[in-house]
Amino acid sequence: MSDHTHDSHGHAAHAHGDHEEHVHEVSHYVKVWGALVVLFLISVAGPMVGIKILTLITAFGIAIVQASMVVKFFMHLDIEKRYVHYFLATSLMFMFLFFAGVSPDVMKHHGTNWTNVSALETKARIEAEAAAGTLEHHGGEGEHAAPAEGHAPAEGHAPAGEHAPAPEGQAPAEGH
Amino acid sequence: MAFKPIATTRSAAGILTAKLAVWWLLASEVVIFGGVLASYIMHRIGHPEWAHYAVHTNTLAGGTNTFVLLTSSLSAVLAHRAAQLKDGATAAKLLLATVGGGGIFLVIKSFEWANEIKHGYTISANPFWSFYYTAAGIHGLHVIAGMTLMLWVANDARKNQELHRVELVGIYWHFVDLVWIFLFPLLYIAK
Numbered sequence: 001m002s003d004h005t006h007d008s009h010g011h012a013a014h015a016h017g018d019h020e021e022h023v024h025e026v027s028h029y030v031k032v033w034g035a036l037v038v039l040f041l042i043s044v045a046g047p048m049v050g051i052k053i054l055t056l057i058t059a060f061g062i063a064i065v066q067a068s069m070v071v072k073f074f075m076h077l078d079i080e081k082r083y084v085h086y087f088l089a090t091s092l093m094f095m096f097l098f099f100a101g102v103s104p105d106v107m108k109h110h111g112t113n114w115t116n117v118s119a120l121e122t123k124a125r126i127e128a129e130a131a132a133g134t135l136e137h138h139g140g141e142g143e144h145a146a147p148a149e150g151h152a153p154a155e156g157h158a159p160a161g162e163h164a165p166a167p168e169g170q171a172p173a174e175g176h
Numbered sequence: 177m178a179f180k181p182i183a184t185t186r187s188a189a190g191i192l193t194a195k196l197a198v199w200w201l202l203a204s205e206v207v208i209f210g211g212v213l214a215s216y217i218m219h220r221i222g223h224p225e226w227a228h229y230a231v232h233t234n235t236l237a238g239g240t241n242t243f244v245l246l247t248s249s250l251s252a253v254l255a256h257r258a259a260q261l262k263d264g265a266t267a268a269k270l271l272l273a274t275v276g277g278g279g280i281f282l283v284i285k286s287f288e289w290a291n292e293i294k295h296g297y298t299i300s301a302n303p304f305w306s307f308y309y310t311a312a313g314i315h316g317l318h319v320i321a322g323m324t325l326m327l328w329v330a331n332d333a334r335k336n337q338e339l340h341r342v343e344l345v346g347i348y349w350h351f352v353d354l355v356w357i358f359l360f361p362l363l364y365i366a367k
Contacts, residue, residue, distance in 0.1 A: 059361035095210030107222040126225040
């Protein structure tokens with residue numbers, strides 16, 4: 001049967017069978033959860049300050065810290081075999097490899113001997129509509145737009161597929 | 177006590193075979209979710225104008241769901257702790273609490289989506305909403321899968337059977353939580 005002893009770190013050494021594993025106290029996990037909730041609240045409050053770089057830090061910096069805490073304290077990866085770390089890291093590397101290979105084409109709209117005309121036109125159209133206050137939030141991609149009841153674009157709105165900016169003085173679409 | 181002749185540990189791996197399988201599964205999940213998230217990030221950077229669409233995601237719903245998932249991860253790890261102590265009944269109850277958390281998550285998500293679709297923000301409205309529904313949808317399917325597995329494991333755990341599975345299904349659930357930790361700022365905070 002089980003045999004419990006406690007060490008100075010709040011762990012209970014739980015011996016059973018041919019090996020011994022450490023059992024943390026409930027308070028240990030509650031503290032980790034409390035820290036995760038506090039970090040979550042900070043990430044929500046971050047954008048309220050209105051500083052873009054601070055929002056990025058509080059949103060994504062905190063997400064990375066939270067993820068590390070979940071992996072270490074809840075998934076117990078820190079006490080897992082090293083090779084498990086390696087194949088998880090390999091998966092992550094594939095993700096970064098994908099990002100590195102594809103992002104130059106996706107994140108830029110023009111380069112040497114190529115221009116992403118569609119992306120540039122869409123960008124210009126959305127910005128023009130946003131400036132005019134007529135942005136069709138729910139549609140915006142031409143024939144794919146499906147206006148819902150009470151959210152139809154104002155009359156006289158240029159078809160989105162033609163990438164034409166909305167006429168001046170146009171009434172903004174309802175809602176949103 | 178009779179033991180079932182199941183090979184649970186292999187000397188070459190050094191850990192429970194089932195646990196190795198779970199980690200292997202998660203490694204493949206990293207590629208799946210990593211691909212979706214990386215695609216979203218590069219498109220978001222390439223299209224700053226998407227911010228005009230992102231402003232319409234419901235931060236309250238997303239935030240509440242983040243809190244719910246973090247809390248469900250706590251109950252999942254406490255279930256693991258109970259299983260370590262050979263307390264199958266408590267482990268089963270905590271797993272059911274975790275399933276309850278998943279249920280709350282899905283209910284909030286369904287109301288959130290229904291409201292967005294009602295306002296015309298559908299999966300085909302524009303690429304931003306396509307990413308939104310695809311990423312959150314794949315994640316939601318994982319929540320449902322985790323809840324289903326947890327009910328199965330809880331049923332065995334309450335009889336003090338297969339208690340090692342409590343940790344395994346917990347690891348999977350924490351990963352689902354972890355993905356949401358990244359989805360939340362990407363879809364609800366970065367506006």
